Amino acid sequence: MVQQIRHSEPQYSCIIPIDSITGNADEEIMTFGVTAEDASNEAKQLLASRYGCSKDDIDQLLQQAKIEAIAQWCSSD
Numbered sequence: 001m002v003q004q005i006r007h008s009e010p011q012y013s014c015i016i017p018i019d020s021i022t023g024n025a026d027e028e029i030m031t032f033g034v035t036a037e038d039a040s041n042e043a044k045q046l047l048a049s050r051y052g053c054s055k056d057d058i059d060q061l062l063q064q065a066k067i068e069a070i071a072q073w074c075s076s077d
Helices: 036-051 055-062
Strands: 012-017 028-033 066-069
Touching: 012 036, 012 055, 028 036, 036 055, 036 066
Parallel strands: none
Antiparallel strands: 012 028, 012 066
16 A cells, blocks of 8 residues: 655655765765755755855756655555
């Protein structure tokens, strides 16, 4: 049986490789949001606040982002 999707809970993930910033191979960040845009906006805020990325850096990193619906991961036995 599949769980009901709750509209106020995260439904999307945004995964962005940040190895170009940190120098650590395969490093990435993951954020979540109710919509794909929310997940992307969370990533933008994290990149700016934690890593000091400029708007241009963020735009470039977002081109590599993978935004996916996470609802298919949720199931109950």
